[in-house]
Amino acid sequence: MLNPEVAPGPFTDLDKFVFESWGYLLIPSVLTADEAAECYEASRRLHADRDRAFGQIGRGYETEPCLEKLIDHPAVLPKVRGLFGDRFILQASWNTMQPAHGGVGGWHQDGSSAYDFKQLSYPVPLIQLRASFLLTDQTNPGTGNMELIPGSHRSQVPLPAEIRSERGDVPIGHVICAPIGSVLLFHNGVWHRTYRHDGDQDRYTAHYVYSPPWVRAADRFDNNDEFLDNTTPMRHALMGAFERPDAPYGASYEPLPF
Template sequence: MNPISNPGEFTELDRFMFESWGYLIIPNVLSEDEVKECLEASIRLHESEGAKGWAQVGKGYETESALERLIDHPAVLPKVRALYGERFILQSAWCTKQPAFGGVGGWHQDGSGAYEFSKLGYPIPLIQLRASFLLTDQSIPRTGNMEMIPGSHRSQVQLPGAIRTAKDDVPIGHVICAPSGSVLFFHNAVWHRTFTHDGDYDRYTMHYIYSPPWVRCSDRFENNQEFLDRTTSTRRYLMGQFARPDAPFGASYPAEFEKG
């Protein structure tokens, strides 16, 4: 039983599944050649940073064209627009590597260490919408899959601390099994973790996180001007390079008061 969606349009059924489970699985987004190109780019990215063990590296789109093309992929962007409307940004993009024979990760919700999203209200609002491109095969369990707790983005209580500390299993955990080239699309408040990886190869996933335009970026302090100069207008917009539709604070006041 999986919340399977098709690439592109965010349908009424997609919305129902996303609201109910907190995530969607989109198979067949990337071709074999595209997966190979993105995987090679991800390996170069980690090697250039000297990343060891489990690691995540940001801003790969600045130097790797294959990863840049995923920023506004037509299989994903219409779904992001359906949930956020017309104004949102790419808050961050992280390439994660789980090393060969990697162990299980800790249960968590996505958010900010500086200010937990759970403080904003119930249900926890959609602040980080993640599209995770699987670049190595995860069609069977124990291949570095993501494990999700369906519907947990609506829970009014936290996952028990003892379970989080011990990294224990839960009876409603759903290990996501999907081939390389698939996308896992999920809400920040869904409890999830990295599942065990028994393979003798490193597992790579490329994550793109979309947020409202007022959220601070987490993979960069400022946009790379060289990247902005050569990328597309849509991607510049997603970097947050757009004019504000209103002025801070005094937008609803008559013009004579705006000078004060």
């Protein structure tokens, strides 16, 4: 199956061309099976007190060390840096669960319903760059895969309303089939949905959303001081805990400590 696969680490000129063309990249097998299994168990703990239904929980990195390590994973962070430069933040981290035998999700673009990113300019600007760590094997369709529409971040027209309301199929939908531990990196403007899940094992995915430093965090109103005191300098900086956040984030705002 055709996938926009790229190597882990440095953001190459070819990576940029593929991302600009399709709106997403796939980095296969970033985590080992054991690392993915550890993150899967951490995800189960996060969701233990909620109903077994599709949903997401934020800030898992504060209590689960294996999820904290993914914030600045060396296979992924250079790609984020290549697209945003040296100044960006972790805008949110969401851990999502799709129960076994779950149906397809609704088509959408990422962003804020309070003010859609498409209102800012055309094409839809890159405001949220999502890195999704697959914690289950998804080498076949029907395993809780992500389905995206390649290049749709540049479409001048929205996905038809009737398709969205009926959760209908589209002829150019691309179901991502990838092994456990792979990472899908995609632009907020790409139309996407959760594909159906026919298997018997609940599907968990760890998402990390990166944004310019002036974007308000979505998974927290404030940072956890204890977490900031105990994490690494890079992760501390990625939390956007600025001592003096000047309005333009100008001279007083330090780049990330690469």
